[in-house]
Every structure is written in structure tokens, then in C-alpha cells.
Amino acid sequence: xxxxATDLVGYSLYLDLLGPLARGRTRHDYDLGAEEARVRxxxxxxxxxxxVALVCSGDAGIYAMATLVFELLDNGDLPDAARRIAIExxxxxxxxxxAAARTGAPLGxxxxxxxxxxxxxxxDVIEARIQAAAEADxxxxxxxxxxxxxxxxxxxxxxxxxxxxxxxxxxxxxTNLGREGESVRIVELAALNIDDVDMLTVVIVGSSxxxxxxxxxxxxxxxxxxxxxxxxxxxxxRDAAE
Amino acid sequence: xxxxATDLVGYSLYLDLLGPLARGRTRHDYDLGAEEARVRxxxxxxxxxxxVALVCSGDAGIYAMATLVFELLDNGDLPDAARRIAIExxxxxxxxxxAAARTGAPLGxxxxxxxxxxxxxxxDVIEARIQAAAEADxxxxxxxxxxxxxxxxxxxxxxxxxxxxxxxxxxxxxTNLGREGESVRIVELAALNIDDVDMLTVVIVGSSxxxxxxxxxxxxxxxxxxxxxxxxxxxxxRDAAE
Numbered sequence: 001x002x003x004x005a006t007d008l009v010g011y012s013l014y015l016d017l018l019g020p021l022a023r024g025r026t027r028h029d030y031d032l033g034a035e036e037a038r039v040r041x042x043x044x045x046x047x048x049x050x051x052v053a054l055v056c057s058g059d060a061g062i063y064a065m066a067t068l069v070f071e072l073l074d075n076g077d078l079p080d081a082a083r084r085i086a087i088e089x090x091x092x093x094x095x096x097x098x099a100a101a102r103t104g105a106p107l108g109x110x111x112x113x114x115x116x117x118x119x120x121x122x123x124d125v126i127e128a129r130i131q132a133a134a135e136a137d138x139x140x141x142x143x144x145x146x147x148x149x150x151x152x153x154x155x156x157x158x159x160x161x162x163x164x165x166x167x168x169x170x171x172x173x174x175t176n177l178g179r180e181g182e183s184v185r186i187v188e189l190a191a192l193n194i195d196d197v198d199m200l201t202v203v204i205v206g207s208s209x210x211x212x213x214x215x216x217x218x219x220x221x222x223x224x225x226x227x228x229x230x231x232x233x234x235x236x237x238r239d240a241a242e
Numbered sequence: 243x244x245x246x247a248t249d250l251v252g253y254s255l256y257l258d259l260l261g262p263l264a265r266g267r268t269r270h271d272y273d274l275g276a277e278e279a280r281v282r283x284x285x286x287x288x289x290x291x292x293x294v295a296l297v298c299s300g301d302a303g304i305y306a307m308a309t310l311v312f313e314l315l316d317n318g319d320l321p322d323a324a325r326r327i328a329i330e331x332x333x334x335x336x337x338x339x340x341a342a343a344r345t346g347a348p349l350g351x352x353x354x355x356x357x358x359x360x361x362x363x364x365x366d367v368i369e370a371r372i373q374a375a376a377e378a379d380x381x382x383x384x385x386x387x388x389x390x391x392x393x394x395x396x397x398x399x400x401x402x403x404x405x406x407x408x409x410x411x412x413x414x415x416x417t418n419l420g421r422e423g424e425s426v427r428i429v430e431l432a433a434l435n436i437d438d439v440d441m442l443t444v445v446i447v448g449s450s451x452x453x454x455x456x457x458x459x460x461x462x463x464x465x466x467x468x469x470x471x472x473x474x475x476x477x478x479x480r481d482a483a484e
Contacts, residue, residue, distance in 0.1 A: 059349075061342045063468070067350025070465035074455040084458030089347065091339040100303045101333040107301075108309025109363075110371055112354030112380060120469025121351075125379075129352055132378035136371040138354060213316040216326030223312035226305070227362025 001090050002053045009042040010055035018055070026050075039068045040076065047081030059094040063115055063143050095202040096141040099174035102184050104213075104221030106172060106204050111139035111224075116146070116153040123153070130157050134164040139210060139224055142203040151194055154203065158192045165189065165208040170222045172204040173197060186212065186220055243332050244295045251284040252297035260297065268292075281310045282318065289323030301336040305357055305385050337444040338383035341416035344426050346455075346463030348414060348446050353381035353466075358388070358395040365395070372399050376406040381452060381466055384445040393436060396445065400434045407431065407450040412464045414446040415439060428454065428462055 002008070005025055008015055012029040015022055028045070030038045042054040060066040066089045072078060073087075100107045112133050118126060133140050140161075145154045161169070167190035175183045175198065185196070189205060197203060210224045244250070247267055250257055254271040257264055270287070272280045284296040302308040308331045314320060315329075342349045354375050360368060375382050382403075387396045403411070409432035417425045417440065427438070431447060439445060452466040 059339055061339065061347045061349050063350070066343075067347035067465050067468055070346050070350075070453075070455050070463055071467055073457060073463075074453060074465075080458075086459055087457060087461075087463070089343040091335045091343040093333045093335075094339075097301055097303065097333040097336075101308075101331040104312050105303045105309035105331065107303050108305070108312075110354065110356050112352065112375070114352050129378040129380065132374040132380075133354070136374035137367075138371065138374075211312075211316060213312050215315060215329060216322075217328055219329075221312055221315075221329070223309050223316075225313055226309055 001088060002055070005051050005053035007042075007045050007050045007052045008055055009038055009045065009052060011038075014055050014057055025053075035065065035068060036072070039065055039072055040078070040082075043069065043072060043078060043082040043085060046085040047079055047083075057092075059092040059097075060089055061091060062094040062113070095143070095174070095177060096204060098177040099141075099172055099184065099202045099204055102174060102177065103172050103186060103204075105223040106139060106170070106206055106210060107141075108224040108226055109139065109207065109209065111141065113141045113143060115143045116150075116157065117144035118150070118153065126153070127156070127160075130160055134161050137165070137207045137209070139207045140205045142205070144199070145197050145201055145203045146194065147199055154192075154197060155194050158189060161205060162189060165206075169208065170206040170210050170212050172222060173201055174204070175201045177202075186222055243330060244297070247293050247295035249284075249287050249292045249294045250297055251280055251287065251294060253280075256297050256299055267295075277307065277310060278314070281307055281314060282320070282324075285311065285314060285320060285324040285327060288327040289321055289325075299334075301334040301339075302331055303333060304336040304355070337385070337416070337419060338446060340419040341383075341414055341426065341444045341446055344416060344419065345414050345428060345446075347465040348381055348412070348448055348452055349383075350466040350468055351381065351449065351451065353383060353449075355383045355385060357385045358392075358399065359386035360392070360395065368395070369398070369402075372402055376403050379407070379449045379451070381449045382447045384447070386441070387439050387443055387445045388436065389441055396434075396439060397436050400431060403447060404431060407448075411450065412448040412452050412454050414464060415443055416446070417443045419444075428464055 002021055007026045009028040015027055042052045046052045054065055056065040058064055114129050169189040171187050171189050171192050173185045212220055212222055214220050244263055249268045251270040257269055284294045288294045296307055298307040300306055356371050411431040413429050413431050413434050415427045454462055454464055456462050
């Protein structure tokens with residue numbers, strides 16, 4: 001879809017990453033933050049007849065810009081022309097998938113995503129979700145695990161999870177995937193140190209069924225078996241096809 | 243990674259879909275099902291020195307083949323050479339993301355995935371997850387919603403969810419995405435008819451916050467606001483940047 005755009009709207013770094021694909025298109029560069037202004041501008045440009053690509057990282061539909069487009073369409077004071085635009089959303093690889101692929105197959109069975117940011121969501125709602133996910137033994141991907149001002153939520157989540165799953169439950173910490181400074185670590189839940197996590201880290205906590213396996217070449221992987229009939233051995237007695 | 247492979251292992255239809263990319267590589271075609279045999283063969287070929295691409299649809303790490311590779315590595319009676327292979331997992335677009343993008347941004351806030359197949363997972367575990375997700379108000383993507391023999395689970399899930407979220411909660415039914423016979427529908431939770439769902443359908447149930455918005459060109463979209471401070475209007479008072 002970027003190939004058809006006359007105009008690109010996005011965070012400067014992401015537009016730079018487009019490389020040659022950006023050539024010949026009008027750039028509308030934004031700094032980090034100011035997301036609402038960015039989306040509004042994209043919709044206004046489209047209303048003026050431009051073909052606009054609103055560029056973000058990961059999957060635009062998962063804790064990203066697409067939902068803001070529809071929030072503005074529903075509630076924002078947009079010019080009439082910006083309400084009549086045609087909208088197409090393109091999916092992408094979200095951070096939890098990139099982190100999962102890098103470390104094996106931790107998302108092999110039921111999982112959930114929880115944002116720990118309490119900027120737009122009350123902490124009691126977030127806490128109830130962690131509690132529910134802990135009790136029902138979902139694999140959990142935490143987005144926005146910490147921020148500059150917010151350090152306590154992830155420690156609280158860890159302590160809550162330790163009441164429901166083993167201390168050696170594998171946890172994946174993935175930062176800057178596919179970029180400079182990439183870091184992927186596998187630690188045990190009880191040893192999860194908040195100082196090892198920054199704003200750009202995705203944290204995936206295994207379920208009680210998730211396991212670490214070391215390959216013959218000595219690489220450690222995390223996976224969650226397809227079934228839940230006790231650890232993987234028994235699940236393998238039957239094949240998944242129905 | 244397919245571009246580097248000497249051998250391709252997969253369901254015939256998926257290998258056909260590779261088109262020119264499959265040319266010059268040895269094909270190992272499999273029928274649907276027989277997943278364990280397929281994965282075992284791929285690992286054995288790699289053990290013999292081939293560079294093998296095990297091809298599947300969606301994201302290999304989400305209810306797909308990657309986890310079976312690690313189950314076999316951990317528990318299967320593989321030849322030693324097949325245990326020493328190097329393994330790389332490539333992420334992809336899972337069905338829930340394709341369905342979400344086609345209909346707007348239903349995954350804009352916390353969501354979970356639940357497989358309704360009770361072949362490898364006891365029903366009481368599945369039911370506990372539906373219950374937890376219902377109470378904690380996650381958006382829910384149901385995989386394997388029905389099979390030829392299994393029709394009651396989705397109806398049970400619907401009835402359980404109706405005790406926790408409004409009757410008009412939007413539900414997305416998406417089948418054959420990106421293929422012939424593609425169908426995407428938005429219905430209300432109370433009107434979810436199991437006969438409209440087949441084995442290949444992904445069912446996404448919105449949270450109590452998910453909304454339907456009609457664009458100026460008359461298209462209906464589903465989105466879930468970024469925040470949880472009561473419906474979208476209030477969430478928009480603040481921007482998501484921290």
C-alpha cells in the first residue's frame with residue numbers, strides 16, 4: 001500500500017527505514033508522541049484527495065495507530081472531507097511475534113496481551129486482567145512494561161504470577177528486535193529483574209506448560225506445547241488434526 | 243528463508259501458493275493432517291544436511307507448526323543428526339491479524355486467543371479460560387471454533403460471554419482470508435449463529451469497549467479504543483505517549 005501513496009505520515013525514524021520506497025512521495029515527519037496530531041493530519045490529507053500511508057512499526061492494529069484512526073472517525077472533530085475517506089488497514093508483525101520467533105514458539109498455545117500502561121487504563125482494570133490471565137494460565141505478553149515514571153507495575157505482575165505458576169517459568173525479554181542494539185534474553189520468572197526491562201522491551205511470560213529446550217547445537221528455545229494434557233509428552237500421543 | 247532452502251516440506255496447497263519461489267527446490271508434499279509426520283520429515287531432512295523450509299500458513303508460532311518442532315526436539319524419538327540441526331522461526335500474519343485488519347482495529351487493546359479444540363486440551367481448562375477472559379473483558383479471538391464433530395463449544399462460549407458483555411458486542415466472523423471464497427461479517431454477540439461458522443473461520447469477539455463505526459463512505463468498522471477510561475471519547479482527552 002505504501003507503493004500507491006502520494007504522501008507518507010509517520011515518525012521520522014520509521015519513514016527513514018522505508019529507504020527507496022519513500023522516494024518520490026511527500027514526507028510528513030513527526031517526532032515520537034503527538035500521535036493524535038499525526039493521525040489527524042493523515043486523515044485530513046486523505047480528505048484533501050491525497051493517497052496517504054500512515055506508517056507505524058509492528059502491527060498497526062495491535063497497540064498502534066489504526067485504532068486511533070477509528071477513534072477520530074467516531075469521536076474526533078474532523079473536517080467532513082476527512083470523514084469520507086476510504087480506509088484500508090495492513091497487518092504486520094507485532095513485537096510479541098518477532099520476540100516469539102526469535103526464541104522458539106512460546107505462543108504455541110492460548111496467549112494474551114496486556115498493556116501495563118496506566119495512562120489511559122485504570123490500574124484496577126489492568127490488575128484484574130493480570131489476575132485473570134494468571135489464574136487461567138495464559139501465556140502473557142506485556143506491552144509497555146515500564147516507562148520513565150512507571151516502574152512498579154511489572155514487579156507487581158511478576159509477584160502475582162508467582163502465586164500461580166512455577167518460579168522457573170520461562171520469561172522472554174526482547175528489546176530492539178531487528179534493529180541495532182537487539183537483545184533477547186530468557187530468564188526465570190522468579191529472577192525477573194525490573195532493571196533489565198526498558199520502555200522498548202516486550203516481556204513474554206510462559207504458562208505453567210511452557211518449557212525450555214536446548215537444541216543439539218546448544219541454543220536455548222522456549223515453547224508452549226499445543227495441548228494441555230499435562231506436559232508435552234502426553235499431548236504428542238495424538239496429532240492435532242481433527 | 244524459503245529463498246535459501248533446498249527442500250520444501252508442507253501441505254500441497256501451501257507449496258503451490260509459493261509459485262515461482264518453489265522452483266528449483268525439492269518438494270515434499272503432504273496432505274492436511276499428519277502434522278507430526280510432516281515436521282519429523284523436515285527435521286530428518288535437515289539432519290541429512292538439507293536446508294529445509296517447513297511451510298505453513300499464518301504465523302508458524304501461533305497454533306501452528308513451530309511448536310511441534312520443539313515438542314519433537316524435546317520429546318520425540320528423533321535420529322541424533324535431526325537433534326543437532328539449526329532452527330530459525332519466521333513470524334507471519336496470523337488469521338486474527340488478517341481478520342482484524344480487514345474489519346478495522348478490534349485488537350486495539352488487550353486481547354487473548356483461545357483454541358476451542360478439545361482434542362489436546364480438556365474442556366474444563368478451555369472453559370476456565372473463556373470464563374477468565376469474559377470476566378476480565380479481553381477481546382477474544384477463537385481459533386478452531388468448530389469442527390465436523392464439534393459444534394457445542396462456541397455456543398457455550400457465546401452464552402457465557404453474554405453474561406459479561408452487552409448483547410450488541412461486535413463479533414467478527416472471517417473465513418478464507420486472502421483466498422477464494424473470502425467472507426468477513428460483523429454480527430452482534432447475541433445473534434452469533436453457530437451455523438455461520440466453519441472450521442476455517444476465525445471468530446473475534448469484542449470487549450465491552452469495542453465499537454462499530456460507519457465511515458463516510460458507508461463501510462462498517464470495528465475498533466477497540468486504546469484506553470479503558472469509559473468509551474473512546476474520554477480516552478481521547480489524553481494522548482498515548484508517555
